[in-house]
Amino acid sequence: MLLDLFLGFLRVGCFSFGGGYAAVALIREIVQTNGWLSEEMLSYIIAVSESTPGPIMVNLATYVGSTQAGVLGAIVATFAVALPAFLIILGLMAVMKRFMGNPWVSAAMKGLKACIIGVIFATGLEMLWTNCVSMKTPDLTAIGLTALLAGVYFGARTIMHRKISPIALIGISALLGVAAYGV
16 A cells, blocks of 8 residues: 555656646546545545645645555655655756756746646646536536636736735635535
8 A cells, every 4th residue: 555655646746747736637547546535535635735734736645645544654645746856856956057048948848837737727627527517416506606716716807907815715715615515
């Protein structure tokens, strides 16, 4: 089990360019392939990981590791997911100044940015579909809350000409969730 956790989250750490949100698709694949969490539980943990301090990828790895092998599993999964980034940053620090002015490197970085945006967008659509629409009866409350939160986010940008804080959006989401599902 510990070896599976290590190899699974090492894979996440190695191939998740763009940060935690881009890693969610790969984490979902690994967790489902190994049967570690149900889709519903994974969605809840993603929401909690977004709301808690720290990188979402590390939070997810820690939680999944702890559910599968206790404290040692949490340590192994967290170490595995963070190890590639740590080693890559060490290596990049040595050569970054030298190559950043290179047009090929700059073009590659722009291409990676577009790819990451696509992965994050596709993951969001997949989560929306899985959690709101693909059930026998669509969760109209979840669909409505999603639309309302999108309206708040884009409305703040349009009306107030500034972005709404992610912390404020998470707080609003939590309050709306309690109001819609808890009452």
